[in-house]
Amino acid sequence: MTQAIAPALIAEESHSQVVKVQLQLREMILAGELAAGERIAELAIVERLGISRTPIRAALMRLEQEGMLEAMAGGRGYRVRVFSEADVSDAIELRGTLEGLAARLAAERGVDAQLLARAARCLDAIDRVLDAAGWGDEAFSRYVALNSEFHDVLLEMSGSAFMQRELERVKRLPFASPSGFVVARAESPRAHRSLMLAQEQHRQVLEAIEQREGARAEALMKEHSRIARRNLREAMESPETAGVPGAQLIRAGR
Structure with missing residues (x-):
């Protein structure tokens, strides 16, 4: 039973972390801490939030899907949209x-x-x-x-x-x-x-x-x-x- 539940709990915790990072980044954008047109430096976000790259990458993808970020040419990350x-x-x-x-x-x-x-x-x-x-x-x-x-x-x-x-x-x-x-x-x-x-x-x-x-x-x-x-x-x-x-x-x- 424990072994069957454990993966679900891990997945839920991972999803919760991605949502939390997504909200933090959205708030930073809305507050102007990440300016319109600014390139999002993934490493700087990792250092600022103290969270690993995996949930940050997932959160950035979600914000791009929402339309708040746009993917830069050549796979060079994202920037804040206007x-x-x-x-x-x-x-x-x-x-x-x-x-x-x-x-x-x-x-x-x-x-x-x-x-x-x-x-x-x-x-x-x-x-x-x-x-x-x-x-x-x-x-x-x-x-x-x-x-x-x-x-x-x-x-x-x-x-x-x-x-x-x-x-x-x-x-x-x-x-x-x-x-x-x-x-x-x-x-x-x-x-x-x-x-x-x-x-x-x-x-x-x-x-x-x-x-x-x-x-x-x-x-x-x-x-x-x-x-x-x-x-x-x-x-x-x-x-x-x-x-x-x-x-x-x-x-x-x-």
Whole structure:
């Protein structure tokens, strides 16, 4: 029994470490510690974080998939990307449109009870994370993993391999990933309130799918992404924009 469980525990620990490094690097980018256009020196990151190269490489790949980094020619590593406000807004809108369609297809076609139960367990786990005392980076890291899992299950519910391929492509666009949060620091009350609202929308979407309400499920997922668009617009219009995490990566206009 112990021998069978050990590899799973090791894999879970390794995944947790990659997510933690991913969050640390994302925060460094959003805080301007890694400037827009700057080349990421892998060895410098290893020394700075005190973590081995393997999880750092995996985290860099994930950030490239999210669109926050871009691979340099000739395999010379990554650099921090620069985006227009329109790029970010359009990417979020496109992701919301496709996820809305996925939710509608799931509701209209019907979903296997086991898959619905899996989604419900995931949301229950998110509730426990959000309700726990001592909210901070560790809890936020757990939320990121569970949120990504829920969005993956939602996509699986559509029963469309084509939809899954297209959404994976869209999630590579700047800040379009469901886990590509452009929020305040993880431990801030603002970040926690934002995630609580997102969780309530998750619950409503799952309920709409269970009740076979396709139009409602689609509308909820679109609104889920539009909150992120509104937050972006308000942040860019604010006189305090310079203090908003990630603002230095986004240039106003198109």
